[in-house]
Amino acid sequence: MAADINAFVTEERIEGDADAAGPLADATVAVKDNISTEGIRTTCGSEMLADYVPPYSATVIDRLTDAGATVVGKTNMDEFGMGTTTETSAFGPTRNPVDTDRVPGGSSGGSAAAVAAGAADVALGSDTGGSVRCPAAFCGVVGIKPTYGLVSRYGLIAYANSLEQIGPIAGTVEEAAAVLDVIAGDDPHDGTTRDLSGIEGAAPEAGYAAAADGDVDGMTIGVPTELFDGADERVVETVEDAIAALEARGAETTEISLPSVEHAVQAYYVIAMAEASSNLARFDGVRYGHRSDSDGNWNESFAETREEGFGAEVKRRILLGTYALSAGYHDKYYEKAQDARAWVRQDFEAAFDDVDVVASPTMPVLPFELGESLDDPLRMYLADANTTPANLANLPAISVPAGEADGLPVGLQLVGPKFGEETIVRAASAVEDR
Template sequence: MGANIFITEETIDGADDGPLAGKTVAVKDNLSTDGLRTTCGSAMLDEYVPPYDATVVEHLKDAGATIVGKTNMDEFGMGGTTETSAFGPTKNPVDEERVPGGSSGGSAAAVAAGKADLALGTDTGGSVRNPAAFCGVVGIKPTYGLVSRYGLIAYANSLEQVGPIGSTVEETAALLDVIAGADEHDATTRFDQTMDAHPAENSDYAAAADGDVDGMTVGVITDLLDGADDRVVETFEAAVSDLESQGAAVVEVSLDSLEHAVQAYYVIAMSEASSNLARYDGVRYGLSTGKEGNWNDVYADTREEGFGAEVKRRILLGTYALSAGYHDKYYKKAQDARAWIKQDFDEALAEADVLATPTMPVLPPKLGESLSDPLQLYLMDANTVPVNLANLPAISVPAGEADGLPVGLQLIGPKFGEETMIRAASAVEN
């Protein structure tokens, strides 16, 4: 079985020339590819073949990239280890006894194993940054609205962004240059009326990777160091003092709202997931059990057979949170917490140019270790989910190793502040 990085290995050639000519790119299996099976890591979509390309896939082809396959992922993006995939877990190329992170584990593993120069993942609560950290590569979660979501099979619409993964900050930023931009098919990419154009039009993300942090202020979020593995904190702190030696000023910041982030995130994400996954009914596309009977029975049978345990758990919790009598108690409260988190980040980013945390509070767990305790798995997202709730950009860059395993440093920028964040990340890499 090997590392089980791809669900479908197939080569799609791009244009003859372009900024990605000669580069191979692996694409996460929740991004639609015209004529090529797209499963979302689920038995529900085992044989689904989309009739069109996602906008980001079109951009890859136009830029001359060669697509080398669709990568394994947690089912519908629900998981942080790529172990909930209906096609079996992916192994971490750094240590095959460990998880590669998730949900874009196949994409990060493809880059780490040299199976692709670059990869696309999607990030709802850390799903690009988590596997980038665990596999020792670079992953960017762009500001919400920077990259088109058209053709992405959604998990949670208000949180999710397509993001690039690469070996270096500059290469990853160059892929962001290719995929970012306005899209008439996606209203979330409509630029803010205070700007003259979509932010990507006036940006050169790859050029920002110049490593110049002289005079930059880096805010370390102290709340997210508590409870993290000591080896991770040590590696993180060494990388931050390295930034300081390159001329950055380091300040400590605290965001009181973060203690509610994981709870708010899971209520919102699961609520949106339960709504999004209602369309898998055994009638229109995807799995159909072929059983006959009344519609409710057919619907239930299809979902029983098509969805895995983690997806069912999240649908149930999301449906409960949205149900009459509980909507105000859970969903509305979570949205209030989200507004508070956003406000806290804005205040912190008024004091610092970028904010820094360890990407993951732990080292990559062993395969099978975290599956028995979903709550532990959810808490692993503590450092990444606040960024999605605030719709901000973040990058995970390798900060060093602890016990031979990669540790990622996360830098968070202001809204559409990708260039500043990329500049700081390239200094970490240097």
């Protein structure tokens, strides 16, 4: 099935510690192909890195194998994480196991599809603006985007450093939380990680998986109107039914307003593209990656290398990001985007004074048909409206299956306060148990 849906770019194994005893002993893990694996090629879904083999493994890989998990392959993805459908990959699109005429979401579509198809017990993805939660929702599985700083980014090939986090994808909330238990924690190789010992409630003694007990009695759930407006009616109805199930288990719901999120997509794409234009400058054909056979001077060779190595969506984002950072436009676009980001963060902080979690549809639409959004990038960008706010505010969020509409999966997103993973895991497990 995994081959039929093109879930993997490379199928090679990294064996886990055979003597390990723990929640991931003997578990199989599919790993998104932008997470470095020593001795196994890591392509980022791009011709630019089609033959790149890292000399080291990411911290999360070492932690998984030390816990007994076995990596079974590197999964397909939108090129350099730039996409919402896993169709911009240089290695062809991944298909949704639920309906192979539809996309699995992106950019971690291969990881979600591998779990949904039973090709791996759990998977790792990376989430820059929803890239774990979107495919989890479209494929009917669970995806967690951790608080920024909870999980090491060492070995993750960067797209937008200030936004992205590695996160788990699994069939159940408890399984995803068990992976999070293993990969979370301070890492001396990554200065953005946090020592959680001094943050009250940030690292539950029993672990995140133990929080998947479905106990939401007394929990307050904020429902922001802005994240429901404009969503497909079938999605809204399915998500509202899931929220009603939480109420039936003792949770309270209250309508809240997050006015800043109406500007989140615009702010997100300016910031993400600006950071991408800087990060991808390293792919010049000199140090690593694809190199053009051009006989011209360095400038010509550099241009030819990037023309041949990058796909259309990556080129588009590099150009837009460079434009936003250029003289005369930095203040007009990039600085305003950062102001909007601060506004989003403030809105959520104010909301969490009154509620425990914020609930919304993960994706405002049902899974796209293959090819449907490729000719309309703006439509693809706008589909991230509900997921990007959590990345801008550096907050934890989870997508859990809410049900189906017309036979297609619908995800419920739950966003928590910083290092509030325990709370969102508990709430998501209640949805799962209904």
